[in-house]
Amino acid sequence: MAEKITNTRHIRQQLESLHNKRNTSNLANKQSKKKYKGLGLNWRDVVILTLALFFTGLYQAQAKAQDYFDLEDIDTGMMLSYNDESNNYGALTLLNSDYSINITGIIAEVTVKQSFQNTTEDWIAEGMYAFPVAHNAAVDHMKLIIGQRTIEGEIHEIKQAIKIYETAKKQGLTASIVKQYRPNLFTTEVANIMPNEIVQVEIRYQQTLIYDAGHIDFRLPLAIKNRYMQERYLVDSVNNLQDAELPVSNTVDEKFRSIEISLEAGFELSELVSLYHDVTIQNEQIYQKISLNDKNLYDRNDFVLRWTPTVGNKPQAAMFSEKLNGNEYVLLMLLPPKNNIVNEQLRDVVFIIDTSGSMHGDAMNAAKDALLFGLTQLNANDKFNIIEFNTYAQPLFNKSANADPNNLDKAIAFIDDLESDGGTNMGPALAMAMKDDIEQNYLKQIIFITDGSVGNESQLFRQINQQINNARLFTVAIGEAPNNYFMNKAALIGKGTYTNIAKLSDVDFIMNNLFVKISSPALTEVQVDWNTSAEQNPKVIPDLYSDQPVMVTAKLNDFNTNLVLSGFNNTTIFSKVFNMNKDGQSNGIAKLWARNQIEDLTDDYMLQNDVNNDELKQQITELGLNYHLVSQFTSLVAVDKNPELSRLVAMQAKDENRLTTLDQVNFPQTALGWMWQLILGLLLVIFGMFSVRKQAI
């Protein structure tokens, strides 16, 4: 196959390369038609490189010839075309968007269906669909329909996935391992879109919603930057112009945009509103159906649905369940009371402060500030102690002492004298703090302030697990780059919470929030009696605090059981019985349970160095495959369902391309060679004449 020579490179350079080739061997001369191919990159790499360039601020892309297109501006689902000549992205025309959402408690399962049209007269060789997803969202389904082609995401074991990807690449097909270029942007690629062709995209993701100040928000990314919409589609979402002119759609569905939400809040609601859009709300038994009224395609605002569960002075609990493949999956959700009553709980607060060399400087000062602030939050009848540790651990008192002025003075002097030096040996300090010496009716709370540089995580986790007893461990990390994994997991095992103070100036604010929170847990000793064999996650249920709900998932073998949720609200017993056979119609709970399980097993896998690794790996892989989830060992690969057709389309795309090789001719021999003949002839004649003369003499 002959290669086109279109590069305008320096002649000298070409000569050199040709010279080298001639001298070594007659290796096939593979001149690339794209410059970047010479670097051994495929176009996906180029996209990544381009993105990298963009993020360093060197790159600006252009859309549709007249507008600059900026990848950072992807705030809603978009189909982009990549122009390899100009290295730019353009946006395809959006035809319609359908969003279908199932919300269970604070879990949302979102299905997005969008259609785009290539309204240009050119083939799009390289396209990309991008959709902004929340940080904690997991995409588990992806499907692209382009004409008769279907490209669908499938979960495969990771080696298998790579094999599929590589095979497809070798065959010149589009396959892509679905990935996220930045943590909150989902992208997938599609090749060869015909002029005027319509591309349908379908993705599904699950997301945990944020509970904040008593209400829960569900947000759907719809807002599009004004400069990417055609002026005539610009609709003021407040006025909802009815006669807004919309693009002509070729699809059967005449609705240009629809949002259908099925909300199973689990609690009575005191408020349910759409913040920026006009919606219709229907009540159906345990569900609320919410649908969007206007069909405007383009929007300036994201869609935000907000609801506020009615909560009193007691914690609230709700149960959701899903029946799937002979199992019952249960989600229990505990909601904190709105106005938490002041707790009469007596507390024994033990502060552990890291005074190792790594804390030196600002971190040490911030830790001291945090500690001093903590002391001011103690009630007179609380007990407290301080343990400093570096290479060795040193307590202020042998045993927790009353928070009286005398003891507090001693504490302040102790804190003043703290200096950072030595190693980080957490074990002895933790052991000292967790010592089971709690007096009757006291709740021991350990507040562990450190910069979180640890190496022996698994050993510490084991220690905490064994020694925590009835105490609670709250980890507080100082600095911007703590070992989040350790801090989080340690708090989880210690039934406490993790707090990060990234900016040293925020110490007081964050510590205040922490103390307000932990001074009055809404529910402690939470337990669930499943009355059947159950795989529960998390294994240890944390206490319920005012700032966030507690969620427990489980996989049960039995459908007809009553389960009992219990705990302590202050000193009174809280308990609630749920009858299991009441619904089983919720969606996404099995998936949520599996996600949690995978997370736990992956943590365990990371911790164990050699033992049982294969077993864990297999468990994770099986969960991933069975529940269609991406994990460390499973991957979502876009598989072309009709590869033959795709190849055909690719070939057509080539034919349509403005610069296509129609035919090839060989180079003719283009040297007369007269110079060679002239010179040789002259030489022969001169030599002959000379010899004749010499002979004659």
Next chain:
Amino acid sequence: MKKAFLITTIMFGLWLLSSSIYMLAKAELSQYFIKAAWEKTLDDKQNHKPWSWADTYPVMQLSVPRIEKNSYVLQGGSGRNMAFSVVHLAPSGMPGNLKSTIISGHKDSHFEYLKELKIGDLIVTKDKNKTHNYKVTSLDIVDSNNNSIAIRNTNELILTTCYPFNDLEFRGNLRYIVHASTI
């Protein structure tokens, strides 16, 4: 015996000399006939053979104004035609059509001036109907063992000759290729 060898050497040398001069003369003198035939073609829009026993005819005129060079292009890429002038390769297109036009010539005669071309140079083609302007977009050297000339669906002009220019070698595999796009 020795004398006979020397005489043969001289004779061979003289033959080489005269044949090279013949080649040059043929290349040079034929131009007058080709030019005459071309002028007739421009006149009556018919194809005219430059001489009665020729199996080709001039199809266009090629000129590079900047270096004041001019070529008459003969139809058909045979070696015999190339001895008289530059040639238009038969499978390729004609200027103005959406098909590459390919013209080849000898590096040591009619297309020697290709080495003087620069990117951006104007090349004017004139067929019996129309003039077309092209601009040089690339100058490349390629190995003819591994490459052929792509005829594409675009209005472009491709000029090829052998490479390197001032080298005695005349059966080399390197080619000099000039791409010019329509303006």
